[in-house]
Amino acid sequence: xxxxxxxxxxxxxxxDRTLGRLTAGPCDSLAIARDVLGLAxxxxxxxxxxxxxxxxxxxxxxxxxxxxxxxxxxxxxxMPADALEHASFAVVDVETTGVxxxxxxxxxxxxxxxxxxxxxxxxxxxxxNPGRSVPRWVRGLTGITDEMLRDRPTFAEIADEVMAxxxxxxxxxxxxxxxxxxxxxxxxxxxxxxxxxxxxxxVRLARRLVPGLKSRGLDSVTxxxxxxxxxxxxxxxxxxxxxxxxxxxxxxxxxRGATTVAExxxxxxxxxxxxxxxxxxxxxxx
Numbered sequence: 010x011x012x013x014x015x016x017x018x019x020x021x022x023x024x025d026r027t028l029g030r031l032t033a034g035p036c037d038s039l040a041i042a043r044d045v046l047g048l049a050x051x052x053x054x055x056x057x058x059x060x061x062x063x064x065x066x067x068x069x070x071x072x073x074x075x076x077x078x079x080x081x082x083x084x085x086x087x088m089p090a091d092a093l094e095h096a097s098f099a100v101v102d103v104e105t106t107g108v109x110x111x112x113x114x115x116x117x118x119x120x121x122x123x124x125x126x127x128x129x130x131x132x133x134x135x136x137x138n139p140g141r142s143v144p145r146w147v148r149g150l151t152g153i154t155d156e157m158l159r160d161r162p163t164f165a166e167i168a169d170e171v172m173a174x175x176x177x178x179x180x181x182x183x184x185x186x187x188x189x190x191x192x193x194x195x196x197x198x199x200x201x202x203x204x205x206x207x208x209x210x211x212v213r214l215a216r217r218l219v220p221g222l223k224s225r226g227l228d229s230v231t232x233x234x235x236x237x238x239x240x241x242x243x244x245x246x247x248x249x250x251x252x253x254x255x256x257x258x259x260x261x262x263x264x265r266g267a268t269t270v271a272e273x274x275x276x277x278x279x280x281x282x283x284x285x286x287x288x289x290x291x292x293x294x295x
Contacts, residue, residue, distance in 0.1 A: 023063060023205075024177065028080060031070065035077040047202075048169070055169055063177035067095075091179075091207065091270035093259070097125040098209075099132065099178035100255060101188045102248035104151050106139055108187070110194035115139030116164055117153055119192070120244035121174040122252040124181075129252045132174035134245045136161040151242050165199040172196070175204075179270055183227050183251045185210035207270050211254050213277035218261040230254055 027045050030036060041063075042048045042056035051059070064070045064078055073079050100122040107114035120134040136153070138161045148154055164171075171192070182188035185208050193204035215225045222229055231238050231250050234257045240246020259273075267273050 024067065027063065027078075028069060031078060031080040035073055035079040037077045041078065051169070055173070059169075059173045059176055062173050062175075065097075065177070067177065093263070093268055093270060093273065094126070096270055097123065097178045098181050098252075098255060099175045100124055100129075100181045100248050100252040101175075101192065102182060102244045102251060103188050103191050104147070104153060104242070104244050105191055106141060106143055106147055110191050113141070114191075115141060116191050116195055117143060117147070117158060118151070118244040119167075119171065120248040121171065122248045123174070123178065124252045124255060129249070129256075131245065131249070133167075133170050134248075135167050135170075137167065138163050153243075163199075164195045168196060168199050172200075172202075180204075180206060180208040181211065181251070181255055182208075183211045183230075183247070183254070185212075207274060209255075209270075209273060210277055211251055211258060214258045214262070214273070215254070217276050218258055218265075227251065227254075 023046055027041055030041065030045050036045075038060035039051070039053055039056040041060050042051040046059060046063075048056065048059065060078065069080060071079055102120050103116045104118040105114050105116050116137050117139050118134075118136050121132045123130050123132045136158055138158045140163065143153060143155055143158065175192075180189060189204065189208055196202045196204055211230070212225045215222060215230050219225075219230070219233060222233060227238070227247060227250060228241070231254060234254060236250055236253045236257075238246055238250040240249075262273055262276055265276065267276060
């Protein structure tokens, strides 16, 4: 069964584990966060945010009048867990000190835009202190300086907020391999967690759905769709633009008959899906 969305997990998928717990009876958000999601020190507020993000859009779960969560029993057969009409997306962009987290590069800015049938909204945006200096070429590209980051939180300090923004949503980015690799590396480094779940790449989707484009870089794709980018090469601006690109690509995919996230993933991948990699990425595709 396809996972309902992205999660940072120690084993299995968070949604499946939570559903397994709920089949035994209703639970409140704090119990789910602490006992199922492994957030032992979560406050009631953090637990509520994480659990709502994880389960709020899942048709297999409902909220009882007393605030507890309960599994839904369907009488007409199983509803696809990844149906696009119910899907919630987390559109991610990161700015970094370089191209390889395995070689010590770090996130210096991250933004997550939520996109679902109700519209798009910024779920999280933060500058991040990487604990190292920002290279000159990155300063020139992003305008982000060491001085801007000196008093900002480290990734460890915002990890819970990032997980809450991603939980239960399909991870999307323009050149998703790059952003996925950095977010996954930071969660592993700071929380000993592994990022798991479906992901979509708008570069790959554009390659299949808009084959006439010579370049699938964000500048080229937004120009094709007539989308204005406010704050290029900054995480919030690029994430917001990518969310608008995703909306256009979803419409094109629907014209091809895609109805589930799995079908959308299949459009973006030619042939057998390759092993996920964190190799350096051409700047033209970022």
